[in-house]
Amino acid sequence: MSDYQSRGDKAYAKQLMQAANKEATAFLNLKASAERKDGAIPEKYRELMSIAVALSTQCSYCIDAHVENAVKAGATKEELAETVFIASALRAGAAVGHGLLAMKLFEEHAG
Template structure:
């Protein structure tokens, strides 16, 4: 097991609250970002959480994975839907690695020109 997810989530929630006490303005602004995503109701909660899981994977954030997986379950996401979102994240990461490989070669060529 990579993490004890059932222990990680409450630990993060507790730490989140502690940071909020020391910097309430920052946490209020952060929470407003999340609230703003649901304001126009174009995407339902389950879809937003599936997208969030995929983004959490691409940003490699265990806390985000735990929080958004929990929220996706509460929003009714099935394991099959989560795996479809993960497949999308995997395919995008491979594409991003390919594009950034091209950028690296471009940088090499640009920097390796004779003076």
């Protein structure tokens, strides 16, 4: 399959939501709350945070949507670039944190 994941896959959203309507409604309500424009955190920063999370979770659709929203909210290319590297540093930090667990488990298993 050459286009395993593409923008065209968004066409399946309606089908997915209809198949699990209650869960989809709850998800969309949470999403709307997180992306609201009247919160204490300005919209641009909400979008940059969303991009950082999307990069960490590797959600292509989320990256696409939140980069578009960030541009509309006034984010600059430099802010996006810094967001990318902040997210990558934290992602790498999580690997180190899990490395601590691996060392602890090694000691437990090695006796």
